[in-house]
Amino acid sequence: xxxxxxxxxVAGAAAxxxxxxxxxxxxxxxxxxxxxxxxxxxxxxxxxxxxASLLSRGARxxxxxxxxxxxxQAAQELGEAERARRVAVKSKAANAADVExxxxxxxxxxxxxxxxxxxxxTELFGPVDSLIACAxxxxxxxxxxxxxxxxxxxxxxxxxxxLRSIKAVVxxxxxxxxxxxxxxxSAMSVVGFLGYSSYTPCKHALRGLAxxxxxxxxxxHIHVQIAYPPDTETxxxxxxxxxxxxxxxxxxxxxxxxxxxxxxxxxxxxxxxLYHLPAPDPTINLMVNSKAGVTPRGMPFLExxxxxxxxxxxxxxxxxxDWWGRQYAARHEREAxxxxxxKAE
Numbered sequence: 001x002x003x004x005x006x007x008x009x010v011a012g013a014a015a016x017x018x019x020x021x022x023x024x025x026x027x028x029x030x031x032x033x034x035x036x037x038x039x040x041x042x043x044x045x046x047x048x049x050x051x052a053s054l055l056s057r058g059a060r061x062x063x064x065x066x067x068x069x070x071x072x073q074a075a076q077e078l079g080e081a082e083r084a085r086r087v088a089v090k091s092k093a094a095n096a097a098d099v100e101x102x103x104x105x106x107x108x109x110x111x112x113x114x115x116x117x118x119x120x121x122t123e124l125f126g127p128v129d130s131l132i133a134c135a136x137x138x139x140x141x142x143x144x145x146x147x148x149x150x151x152x153x154x155x156x157x158x159x160x161x162x163l164r165s166i167k168a169v170v171x172x173x174x175x176x177x178x179x180x181x182x183x184x185x186s187a188m189s190v191v192g193f194l195g196y197s198s199y200t201p202c203k204h205a206l207r208g209l210a211x212x213x214x215x216x217x218x219x220x221h222i223h224v225q226i227a228y229p230p231d232t233e234t235x236x237x238x239x240x241x242x243x244x245x246x247x248x249x250x251x252x253x254x255x256x257x258x259x260x261x262x263x264x265x266x267x268x269x270x271x272x273x274l275y276h277l278p279a280p281d282p283t284i285n286l287m288v289n290s291k292a293g294v295t296p297r298g299m300p301f302l303e304x305x306x307x308x309x310x311x312x313x314x315x316x317x318x319x320x321x322d323w324w325g326r327q328y329a330a331r332h333e334r335e336a337x338x339x340x341x342x343k344a345e
Contacts, residue, residue, distance in 0.1 A: 028273045030180065030223060033058035036125040038118070040064045040108055040165050041135030043074040045234030046184065049259035050132055051101065053267055055082040060100040062121040062128075064108075065135065071103035100125065108135050108161030114168040128169045130180040133162040137236050138186075138199040140244040144332070151198045158202035163209065170222070179222040182270060182277070183210045187228050187284045190291045193321050194328060195248035211295050214275060227266045227277040228284050231256045247331070251324040257281065274298050286310055 037054050041047040042063030051061045055078060063078075065071050082099045102124060106117035118128065136158040139150065166181055173179025189207040192200035210226035217224060231237060233256045241254075257280050269277040275296040276288050289303045290310045297303055303310075 028223070030271050030273055031057075032130065032267070032271070034060070035129035035180075036060045036062065036122075036127065037130040037132060038062045038064060038121060038128045038169065039132045039134055040161075042132075043067065043070045043103070045134075045236050046229055046232055046259050046262055047132070047134040048074055048078070049263035050134065050267065051078055052081065052260070053263050055079075055099060055101060056085060057267070059130075060125045061102075062125060063101070063103040064106055064117055064121075065103075066105065066107050068103075068105050071105060075101050075103045108165050109156055111164050111167065114164055118168045122172075127172050127176060128179075130182070131165060131169045132182045132184065133165045134184040135161055135165070136184070136202075138196070138240045140195040140240060140248060141198065142195065142245055142328075143197045146198060151201075154198045154202050155205070158199070159205045159209070162206055166213070170217070173222050174217075174220050177221050179217075179220070180270075181213070181217075181222065181224045182266070183224070183226045184266075185210070185226050185228055187230055187279070187281070187287070189226070189228055190284075190287050193248070194251065194325055195245040211293065214295065223273075225270055225275055225277050227269075228279050228288050229262050229266070230279050230281040230284055232259050232262050233257065234259055245328070247324050247328040251321065255281070269298075287314065290314065 032054050037059045039047045039051055039054075039061065042051050042061075043065040047063070047065075051063060051074075054061050061078075063071050063075055079099045079101050082101070086099075102121065104117035104121050106113040108114065122128065139154065141150070162183060166183075170179065170181070173181075183206050185206045186199075186203040188196055188200045189203040192204070207226060210224055214224040231254050237256070241249075261280050265280045266277045276292060276298055278285050278298070279288075285298075286306075289298060290307070292303075
């Protein structure tokens, strides 16, 4: 009779072996080389880091955002950096003409602008092979202090903006019977907590959109994937921290990753043909895996083996989050009482 730890070790090793075999022989590998990749929100942050990594993979990259000055500067700097990298590694493709990066201006909240921008992008680089819908933003705040219009704007930007971006390119992909869409969600696509009631529903909606489109477009050979970036060192994250409630800051201390690391992790998962693209944060990956639903799992055998542990960890996190929710309620009551005293005086 084997001891429990030996049985556990053997089961774990068997699960990992089966998952490696599955990933090696049964997933469709994807390549960005010589592909036209359109990135919304590509002028800064994760979008810009994705562009740099894609250029190094030999892609033709179109950056899309609202501000032309920022886009022009980003495209110029990305091109110069990639040329310098190729010269440093003595690449045969070191000439300026070989680094293909351009930009188009549009707001993802305007379908007409998006359609014009996509048409312009295809004039030089050809049809869009891959769309990375990266544009969006968060404005944390407390539900009791946030007007309903903020929720409408958040949904318009983060959900409807992504949906419009996909609409702008998916028609040509269907006609060509091939294409690739990466929806950049967030860790908030699978969790939600204090301070993010305007942002979390948008990212949950993107998860639902990705799940639905993955199934609906599979017959057209259009690969749909979704990413779950953690807190990332970007201008958007700096802006996000300006309105983040005190309890949220203490409850979830920022464990910030570089945009480059997040982008490389995302693209590596995309190339392996995964549906749920990994984040550099293992905790986020654990949460995503436990909520895969009926979508393709990254390592189904190992996830099945770890399911009991995942349930225990998530239950503990729930208790921890709720403790902070009670701390916020206590602070709210203290402040309300103090305000009432001031008014009485």
